[in-house]
Structure formats: C-alpha cells, structure tokens
Amino acid sequence: MQEETYQSEKFIIVKTGVNGLDDLIEGGFPEKSITLVSGSPGAGKSILCFQFIYEGVNNGENVLYLTLDKREEGILLQAKKLGYDFQPAIENGQATFRYLNINKKLVYETMSNEILSGKYDRIVLDSITPLSEMPLFLADTQNNMNGSGYSFVDTENQSTGLSGPVQRKHILFIMNALESSEATTIITSELSLSSSNLSRDGISEFLADGVILLKADPTMDRRKLSIFKMRNTKHTLKPQDIQINENGITLVRKTM
Numbered sequence: 001m002q003e004e005t006y007q008s009e010k011f012i013i014v015k016t017g018v019n020g021l022d023d024l025i026e027g028g029f030p031e032k033s034i035t036l037v038s039g040s041p042g043a044g045k046s047i048l049c050f051q052f053i054y055e056g057v058n059n060g061e062n063v064l065y066l067t068l069d070k071r072e073e074g075i076l077l078q079a080k081k082l083g084y085d086f087q088p089a090i091e092n093g094q095a096t097f098r099y100l101n102i103n104k105k106l107v108y109e110t111m112s113n114e115i116l117s118g119k120y121d122r123i124v125l126d127s128i129t130p131l132s133e134m135p136l137f138l139a140d141t142q143n144n145m146n147g148s149g150y151s152f153v154d155t156e157n158q159s160t161g162l163s164g165p166v167q168r169k170h171i172l173f174i175m176n177a178l179e180s181s182e183a184t185t186i187i188t189s190e191l192s193l194s195s196s197n198l199s200r201d202g203i204s205e206f207l208a209d210g211v212i213l214l215k216a217d218p219t220m221d222r223r224k225l226s227i228f229k230m231r232n233t234k235h236t237l238k239p240q241d242i243q244i245n246e247n248g249i250t251l252v253r254k255t256m
C-alpha cells in the first residue's frame with residue numbers, strides 16, 4: 001500500500017504545453033519540480049514559459065509569471081501575438097504577472113512573498129540572471145524574518161562581514177523559496193550566443209531538477225532543444241530540432 005502511494009506520487013506529471021516535448025520526458029515535468037531553461041537572446045525561453053503557463057490556465061490551474069526583463073504589459077503583448085491571450089485568466093484571478101524591479105530594495109521580499117503565497121500550481125521566473133547578479137546581499141541571520149535562514153540586507157547599509165559567495169546565496173534563496181512553494185516551476189537563464197555553459201551563473205543547473213537548453217544557430221538558420229537533465233525521468237540527450245512560429249515552439253518530427 002505504502003509502495004503504491006510512493007509510486008503514484010512519483011509519477012505525477014505536469015504537461016509542458018510544448019507540442020512534442022512531453023513525449024520526450026515521459027509525459028511532462030515531474031510535479032513540483034524546478035526546470036531551468038537556458039538559452040541565448042531570442043532562443044525561445046520566454047515563449048516556452050508562455051506555453052507552460054497557458055497549459056496550466058487551460059487546465060484550470062493558478063499560474064504566476066515573474067518577469068525581470070520587461071514590464072507586464074510588454075510581456076502580455078508578446079504572448080498575445082503568439083496566440084496566448086492571458087487577459088481573461090488575469091481577470092478571473094487564475095494568472096498573475098508581476099514585474100520585479102531589481103533596483104527596488106524590497107525585490108526579494110516581493111518575490112518570495114508571491115512565491116510562498118501558496119496560490120500557484122505553476123510558477124515562471126524569467127529570468128534568474130539579473131537577480132543572481134544584483135549587488136544586494138542576503139545575509140545569514142539567526143533572527144530572520146521568513147524562516148529561510150536569510151534576511152534582506154542592502155549593500156548601502158552593509159559594511160563588512162558577509163561570508164560566502166553572494167551569487168550562490170541569491171540562487172539558493174530563490175531555489176529554496178520555489179521548492180517550498182510546491183508549484184511546478186520554470187526558471188530561465190540568459191546565455192551569450194557563444195557560451196557552452198548550461199546557465200549564466202554556473203550554479204542553477206546543479207540545483208534545478210531539470211535542465212533544458214535552447215540553441216539558435218544563425219548560420220544554419222536552425223533551432224535546437226536539448227534535455228540535459230530531468231530527475232526521475234528517462235530521456236534522450238540528443239538535441240531536437242524545433243521551430244518557432246505563430247503557435248510558439250514545436251518539436252519537429254523527422255519523417256523516416
């Protein structure tokens with residue numbers, strides 16, 4: 001009996017919303033997992049995120065899209081052009097889009113409060129890169145305000161005494177919050193065109209449950225998607241041909 005519970009818990013999967021991707025990862029992302037989607041500018045990271053949360057909305061789930069790149073309006077317009085109109089879901093409370101301004105001192109609190117609100121089945125953080133690189137420290141403290149082991153300290157008020165690499169602390173803090181939320185999550189990371197890394201920070205790929213790399217090859221006018229990691233899932237490592245068109249990202253099926 002116990003084994004059955006374990007089995008059924010293990011195999012709850014969440015459809016990605018990307019045509020063809022689910023077939024490569026045993027049906028979708030493991031529920032409550034964190035998947036890192038990395039890629040160069042224009043590789044399709046945000047589009048994949050739209051598809052993921054649109055799938056959630058269509059299933060009657062509650063979704064959260066945290067953006068650091070653009071204000072909500074720009075993101076919504078971009079999504080609508082691809083056929084993902086989130087306006088009705090925003091109006092009925094199913095979808096929340098929130099712009100995080102990294103110049104604001106309270107950005108970490110705003111973000112973690114939203115993530116930990118417990119309201120969401122799917123969360124997107126697009127992207128983690130500005131947060132991991134910002135000059136705002138999270139200091140270890142006994143008397144922290146959120147039980148995470150960290151509190152929020154502005155660099156202006158911090159003289160000396162911080163230990164450990166700041167970037168790692170930022171990423172760990174974000175990952176811990178996402179894990180505690182129990183939502184199924186995508187975070188994106190911005191790579192340069194020539195990068196051979198799996199994330200900009202070199203840390204996220206180890207902490208995430210899954211890693212998907214999107215590559216655009218301008219010379220060949222070709223796009224590829226590779227699944228580098230998906231915990232508890234059997235998957236191919238082979239780069240897959242993808243297309244972006246007015247319907248978003250689709251995996252190209254090869255005909256024999």
Ligand SMILES: Nc1ncnc2c1ncn2[C@@H]1O[C@H](COP(=O)(O)OP(=O)(O)OP(=O)(O)O)[C@@H](O)[C@H]1O
Nearest residue numbers: 039040041042043044045046047048190244245246
């Ligand atoms: N209707 C369409 N048909 C074909 N390609 C499209 C279409 N809409 C968008 N694209 C392609 O998708 C790209 C944008 O994808 P997306 O915004 O997801 O990239 P990104 O990886 O999030 O980039 P960034 O790191 O700059 O945020 C465009 O640059 C274009 O190449």
Ligand SMILES: [Mg+2]
Nearest residue numbers: 045046069126
């Ligand atoms: Mg983007």
